[in-house]
Amino acid sequence: MIKVVDVVKRYGAVKVVDGVSLTIPKGKITSLIGPNGAGKSTLLSIISRLLARDSGSVYIDGKELAQWGSKDLSRKISILRQSNHIDLKLTIRELVSFGRFPYCQGNLSEEDWGIVDRALEYLQLTEIQDKYLHQLSGGQRQRAYLAMVIAQDTDYVFLDEPLNNLDMQHAVEIMQILRSLVRELGKTVVLVIHDINIASCYSDYIVALQDGQVVGEGCGEEIMEESLLKKIYKLDFCVGQINNQRVCVYYN
Amino acid sequence: MSIGGVLRKRYLILLLIVFAMATLGMGLQGLDQYVMQIMVISRIPRLLTVILVGMSMAIAGLIMQQISRNRFVSPTTAGTVDAAKGGVICTLLFFPGASPLLKMLIVFLFAMAGTFLFMFVLRKIKFKNVIFVPLLGIMFGNIFNSITTFVAYRHDLVQNISAWLMGNFALVTQGRYELLYLSIPLLGIAFFFAHQFTIAGMGEEFAINLGLNYKFVVNVGVGLVALLSALVVVTVGQIPFLGLIVPNIITIFYGDNIKGNLTAAALLGAVLLLGADLLGRVLIAPYEIPVGLTLGTVGSMLFLYLIFRGERT
Numbered sequence: 220m221i222k223v224v225d226v227v228k229r230y231g232a233v234k235v236v237d238g239v240s241l242t243i244p245k246g247k248i249t250s251l252i253g254p255n256g257a258g259k260s261t262l263l264s265i266i267s268r269l270l271a272r273d274s275g276s277v278y279i280d281g282k283e284l285a286q287w288g289s290k291d292l293s294r295k296i297s298i299l300r301q302s303n304h305i306d307l308k309l310t311i312r313e314l315v316s317f318g319r320f321p322y323c324q325g326n327l328s329e330e331d332w333g334i335v336d337r338a339l340e341y342l343q344l345t346e347i348q349d350k351y352l353h354q355l356s357g358g359q360r361q362r363a364y365l366a367m368v369i370a371q372d373t374d375y376v377f378l379d380e381p382l383n384n385l386d387m388q389h390a391v392e393i394m395q396i397l398r399s400l401v402r403e404l405g406k407t408v409v410l411v412i413h414d415i416n417i418a419s420c421y422s423d424y425i426v427a428l429q430d431g432q433v434v435g436e437g438c439g440e441e442i443m444e445e446s447l448l449k450k451i452y453k454l455d456f457c458v459g460q461i462n463n464q465r466v467c468v469y470y471n
Numbered sequence: 472m473s474i475g476g477v478l479r480k481r482y483l484i485l486l487l488i489v490f491a492m493a494t495l496g497m498g499l500q501g502l503d504q505y506v507m508q509i510m511v512i513s514r515i516p517r518l519l520t521v522i523l524v525g526m527s528m529a530i531a532g533l534i535m536q537q538i539s540r541n542r543f544v545s546p547t548t549a550g551t552v553d554a555a556k557g558g559v560i561c562t563l564l565f566f567p568g569a570s571p572l573l574k575m576l577i578v579f580l581f582a583m584a585g586t587f588l589f590m591f592v593l594r595k596i597k598f599k600n601v602i603f604v605p606l607l608g609i610m611f612g613n614i615f616n617s618i619t620t621f622v623a624y625r626h627d628l629v630q631n632i633s634a635w636l637m638g639n640f641a642l643v644t645q646g647r648y649e650l651l652y653l654s655i656p657l658l659g660i661a662f663f664f665a666h667q668f669t670i671a672g673m674g675e676e677f678a679i680n681l682g683l684n685y686k687f688v689v690n691v692g693v694g695l696v697a698l699l700s701a702l703v704v705v706t707v708g709q710i711p712f713l714g715l716i717v718p719n720i721i722t723i724f725y726g727d728n729i730k731g732n733l734t735a736a737a738l739l740g741a742v743l744l745l746g747a748d749l750l751g752r753v754l755i756a757p758y759e760i761p762v763g764l765t766l767g768t769v770g771s772m773l774f775l776y777l778i779f780r781g782e783r784t
Contacts, residue, residue: 269676293682300676307672307727317670320681325666325730351726371681 226275318370358389529740532714553612554585
């Protein structure tokens with residue numbers, strides 16, 4: 220379980236994250252939604268120790284972030300950001316093997332390579348494992364990064380806009396992978412996401428942010444509510460039920 | 472055979488042996504009674520120097536390229552070598568009688584300061600264009616250079632400084648190159664940190680995610696680059712291009728995982744430099760062309776070929 224208590228982050232005079240407190244349930248998919256500038260990515264970066272906060276606490280399995288050693292933390296949480304996407308000439312297999320760094324400092328044992336192989340297989344990358352990252356399509360590349368995270372084998376997986384630039388087919392494919400990470404491998408997944416219909420259909424828990432503050436949290440049905448969405452996004456929403464899932468239309 | 476084929480490690484080793492034999496054995500006809508003396512005093516020191524310098528510059532370039540995340544950043548395009556030259560003038564002025572080791576230390580401190588300054592500026596600027604960053608480094612180096620030239624001019628040392636400008640192996644003899652042995656443990660450290668450099672090259676956030684001490688690894692990298700560059704500048708002077716071409720050629724054929732390509736880079740650096748040195752000795756024999764000139768010519772042509780050829784691998 221992750222507990223965030225009263226976290227504040229300022230850029231100059233602007234409070235980007237303004238006293239956020241929340242609890243992220245273990246073994247679930249949690250989505251952070253909200254308009255641009257709501258502080259979603261900043262909050263995710265703070266929880267995953269990439270960014271220092273000005274005040275407040277973050278507890279991961281009951282232990283404050285500052286109390287964790289960096290090596291132990293890298294076996295506990297992993298984070299993928301859009302800006303991670305690099306232009307080094309590396310193969311998928313090399314990238315995925317980096318996921319074992321927290322365990323072996325670069326000298327992979329046979330067991331480590333076995334874990335790399337299984338991660339590749341899990342994301343159906345075995346056949347193209349020797350291709351270079353820059354030769355891949357967007358969906359394949361995202362899967363390669365996810366395979367690295369699986370090889371890193373952390374309880375918590377944080378993803379900043381993992382569906383960016385993906386078409387519908389690949390977006391759904393990634394979400395299904397995330398769901399299986401939770402159901403089959405027992406991971407806890409936290410992601411920042413813009414498509415609220417996807418968030419509604421795939422998340423167990425949704426946190427809505429606006430101007431650095433939490434303005435709503437709960438399961439999909441609690442968040443997919445016309446007045447709340449209108450307040451957050453300043454658009455007229457029409458929420459309906461299709462196949463037992465709440466979806467909304469906001470195009471007018 | 473394609474260039475990629477030639478780059479296989481066993482061919483590189485074969486070329487290295489052939490060039491080494493040529494370096495040792497060239498022009499010895501009729502000097503039978505002096506052969507041992509020539510070998511010990513001149514030929515073997517020269518061979519070892521060229522090999523160690525070639526490896527050092529190639530590895531320094533590879534590390535620099537990786538930690539700056541830019542293919543065109545090398546010790547010569549990031550102010551490192553120019554700052555080192557500033558160190559040389561400093562030793563000439565203030566410590567003329569210093570031991571080679573002390574000279575090397577002073578030059579190293581200058582190279583280190585210059586490189587860290589560049590890395591610091593690099594961290595501050597927002598506009599990280601592939602071409603802009605090395606241009607900035609070259610400008611940076613030119614500022615160091617003009618200060619050095621100014622000081623040299625005031626103290627009538629311009630000639631001494633321009634002698635450093637052109638890397639030259641003709642003056643390498645027994646007793647004047649041994650400092651370079653220090654590069655062997657440094658290259659060992661580079662191999663030890665290889666994996667870390669690759670991860671650091673993927674960016675600070677990526678490195679933190681994997682539990683890597685990013686700042687420490689970058690500092691180790693910059694320190695290694697500065698030390699290797701200082702060693703080379705103090706013993707033979709400035710070797711242009713090598714730190715830029717070798718990492719780029721290696722990346723095209725081996726990819727960016729440093730762990731797998733350090734050996735190939737070291738071998739290629741040694742082979743290219745040995746080849747350029749041999750060429751300089753043969754072309755206008757019995758005189759010599761400084762290796763800086765031959766390497767600059769051969770290297771720039773090779774580099775142009777690679778650019779126009781594109782990444783067809």
